[in-house]
Amino acid sequence: MDQIKWGIIGCGNVTEVKSGPAFNKVENSGLVAVMRRDAEKAADYAERHNVPKWYSSADDLINDPEINAIYIATPPDAHEELAIKAMRAGKPVYIEKPMARNAAECDRINEESRKTGVPVFVAYYRRSLDYFQKVKELIDNKVVGDVRFVNICLQWQPYDEEVGENAKPRWRVDPSISGGGHFHDLASHQFDFLEYVFGPVKYAAGIARNQAGLYEADDIVVANFEFESGILGNGSWCYTVNKEQREDVARIIGSKGRISFSFFEKFDIKVETETGTEVLNIPYPAHVQQQLIDQIVRDLRGEGKSPSTGETGARANLIMDWITKK
Template sequence: MDQIQWGIIGCGNVTEVKSGPAFSKIPNSKLVAVMRRDAALAEDYAKRHNVPKWYSDVDKLIHDPDVNAIYIATPPNVHEVYAEKAMRAGKPVYVEKPMALDAAESSRMNAVSKETGVPLFVAYYRRSLPYFVKLKELIDSSVIGDIRYVNICLQWQPYDEEIGELRKPKWRVQPEISGGGHFHDLASHQFDLLEYVLGPIKSAKGIARNQAALYEADDITVANFEFESGILGNGVWCFTINKGQREDKAQIVGSKGRINFSFFEKFDIIVETESGAETYNIPYPAHVQQPLIELIVKELRGEGVSPSTGLTGARANQIMDWITKSNR
């Protein structure tokens, strides 16, 4: 491909700043069409972002001759069907995370990509963010020696932010739409990044429960996992705490020190060794998906390789299935 001309399916909140504007800020890339089921909202998005075409019919966007690549930014329950439609139309797909409702759907998506020869990418953009590129560099440098274990603690999303008007839960805590709850939405980023910096996870198990009964999805998960390298990991994810208890902490411990970092909210990486502590402050770019989208565009043009593909993206779904289904 010479010019990558993108169409977005599902131009919701994630596309407003994180991803949407980036498609037209990258060389040899342009956002040319958007689709949303509500035609008025699709038109509003298009006009605000200077996109020439908008649709309320997904098939019309997929088969638009001016569109040669598709970004699927919908909830996970329709990722598989839309991705298959696009790939069978010969158009590369960039799909939001988590890749699908579960590992089985992810596997089928990859099978279609293999069958058709059409590339499939997943929006695990932390693999190319400068903050996490630095984290990987520090780990690879052995500054903290041989890695022993990983610990994750994620606590957020208090009740009043999640239920909304008329006590109707949002789609992220409706398993039939999201695949689970906030664990599936957020831990998917974490497991994908951990495999990128530390290698494959070979086993995982956990306990997932709904303690507060505010919605159908589990609201707390505790897990243990092991990497093929022998590194061990554990984590707790709790989404029914008050605002004062909000935490996003991760720690990688080695034989000569440790690295403290955040997956979501903070921009400091702190390396602690016998010689002292060193802090690296690396803010996210304005459009956090732009570095990854740029690498995808380069791959489609034969100029580079994306670190996030359908095969790597499916791994997070597999790990989460191991954890949440191991005690069912």
């Protein structure tokens, strides 16, 4: 492939800044068309982002002869069906995370990729961001010695639409659409990055419960996990604390120190060793998916390899299935 001409299925909020504009900013890449079931919203998005074409039918976009790669940015319940349709049309797919609702759906996507020879990529863009590359570099260079233990703590207050008399929780906490709740949406990023740094998780188990009753999905999860390397880890995720308790911190404990960083909200990396404490500040770029999209375009052009594929993307779903006992 020479020029990668993208079509987006599901041009919702995630595509407004994080991903959508990046397709036109990457060399040898361009956004040709977008699709949304609401034709008015599809047309509005196309106009605002200067996209030449829009559709209200996914099939019409997939079959557009001008498009040769497809970004699936719908909720996870549609990922498997749309990815398989696109691959059968011979078009590589870039799928929003999590890759699907569960590991079984991911496996079927990857099986179709092997069958058709059409590649799959997943939007685990932390594998490409400078902030997380620095965390990996610190670990690889043994700045804190040999890693012994990983700890994740994510505590958030409920979203406004999840509380009150007129509460209307969004699709992310409807397991039939998302596969789970906020844990599936956010922990997927965390486990994907941890495997990128430390290699495969060979064991994971946990307890997932709904304590507050604000929606159907689990709202609290605790877990233990072990990497094939022997590194151990644990984590806790709670989405019903008050805003004063809000916390997003991951800790890498080594034989000679500790690295603390944030997966979602802060740009600081704190490195503590016997020689003192250093704080590195590395902000995200304007379009957080641009660096990964650039690597995917290079992969499709035969100029490199994307760090995030269907095979790596499926792993996060498998680990979350183990933890929540899906």
